[in-house]
Amino acid sequence: MKSLLVQKFGGSSVADAECMRRVANRIRQDKDDGNDIVVVVSAMGKTTDRLIALAREVHADPDDREYDQLLATGEQISISILAMALHHLGVEAVSMTGPQAGIRTDGSHTRAKITGIDPVRVRENLDRGRVVIVAGFQGLNPIADVATLGRGGSDLTAVAMAAALKADRCQIFTDVDGVYTADPRVVPSARKLEVIAFDEMLELASLGAKVLQSRSVEFAKKHGVELEVLTSFERKPGTLVKEASDMEDVLVRGVAADKNQAKVTLRGVKDTPGVAAHLFKAVAEAGVNVDVIVQNISEEGETDISFTVPRDDLNDVRKCLQSIENVEFREDLYDDTIAKVTLVGVGMRSHTGVASSMFEALAERNINIQMISTSEIRVSVVIDEESANIACQALHTAFGLDQAPDS
Numbered sequence: 001m002k003s004l005l006v007q008k009f010g011g012s013s014v015a016d017a018e019c020m021r022r023v024a025n026r027i028r029q030d031k032d033d034g035n036d037i038v039v040v041v042s043a044m045g046k047t048t049d050r051l052i053a054l055a056r057e058v059h060a061d062p063d064d065r066e067y068d069q070l071l072a073t074g075e076q077i078s079i080s081i082l083a084m085a086l087h088h089l090g091v092e093a094v095s096m097t098g099p100q101a102g103i104r105t106d107g108s109h110t111r112a113k114i115t116g117i118d119p120v121r122v123r124e125n126l127d128r129g130r131v132v133i134v135a136g137f138q139g140l141n142p143i144a145d146v147a148t149l150g151r152g153g154s155d156l157t158a159v160a161m162a163a164a165l166k167a168d169r170c171q172i173f174t175d176v177d178g179v180y181t182a183d184p185r186v187v188p189s190a191r192k193l194e195v196i197a198f199d200e201m202l203e204l205a206s207l208g209a210k211v212l213q214s215r216s217v218e219f220a221k222k223h224g225v226e227l228e229v230l231t232s233f234e235r236k237p238g239t240l241v242k243e244a245s246d247m248e249d250v251l252v253r254g255v256a257a258d259k260n261q262a263k264v265t266l267r268g269v270k271d272t273p274g275v276a277a278h279l280f281k282a283v284a285e286a287g288v289n290v291d292v293i294v295q296n297i298s299e300e301g302e303t304d305i306s307f308t309v310p311r312d313d314l315n316d317v318r319k320c321l322q323s324i325e326n327v328e329f330r331e332d333l334y335d336d337t338i339a340k341v342t343l344v345g346v347g348m349r350s351h352t353g354v355a356s357s358m359f360e361a362l363a364e365r366n367i368n369i370q371m372i373s374t375s376e377i378r379v380s381v382v383i384d385e386e387s388a389n390i391a392c393q394a395l396h397t398a399f400g401l402d403q404a405p406d407s
Ligand code: ADP
Pocket: 009, 010, 011, 012, 013, 042, 152, 173, 174, 175, 176, 178, 179, 180, 181, 182, 183, 184, 185, 204, 208, 209, 210, 211, 212, 254
């Protein structure tokens, strides 16, 4: 049966000319099977990292507009090279930048949100039997400047394009063959999952599993986009991400570690009504997302407050606390050697005891827990970064996620 497929190829899948030729071949096969195909590509290999380093060589804090202008070029190289590789195989294909494909964003450079897609040109070209190749990670903002969607943003381009075109499926091709119970590069006994619930994938993605960008999962759930993660290196089924309603509830589906975290501690905070409100309002106004928060029991009118923030935002928080009004404290401490390790599973909704078994497994490895946070379907702990990989492996085994040794 003829389907409309949106296929996204990540940086490692299009790293060099040979990879491009392989991807082009795979697209040709799906096209020859009678499918309509829109391709979304990332920048080749580590291009985006290299562009960021280049910008920093000339300015420590580059202008956001120019930064986006620069970063968007990475994906533009990929689209034209892939179009040429398809032409070489005799496949009709046309490349489009995000703006040419009708992708509109809001005004926030470097982490813009997609506000709408008007895919007229994409449709026209599909109707002419062409493969349309769209640059991931970019769109046009309200003042007609190019804006980028945040790291890993090509996943979001693909999902949003699939929703706008009402595609039959959005396929995310990457360098692993699906979503695993843990990062297979950290936990060698991790198992590939056939299916995972949107809510579970969302927690894993926002808590460190970079196999899918978390906003793309959120978007797919909201718009009912059928999402599949699979390898671009072989033809075999990957992992389907879908609603949990028709899935078996498992207690723990997976483990994730987020090492891009830092902890801020304020010692001797004057414990008066409104102090937390002032503190977190100021941090929010600095554009920083706070995650786990712990406040100690107050003694003699003073308390300690600790919270976690993305590591890249630590300097912004430091600046913000140096000039904060209405919050008095004795000392501010910053620790950028922590990690957050999380267990996720929809089955936790109806079972108890996951947290205590988790703490026990960590205690057995002598891993000290600094902070704890839970939701309906996850338990997270903040620990020393050095212990993060051991913690993932220990929890993976303790919750029976290891694959059978002979499989
Ligand atoms: P791409 O360049 O294709 O976007 P990414 O590097 O963004 O690829 O994501 C793929 C990587 O995600 C894998 O190489 C793997 O190391 C990592 N990863 C982390 N957690 C998981 C997980 N639970 N399942 C699969 N891969 C994971």
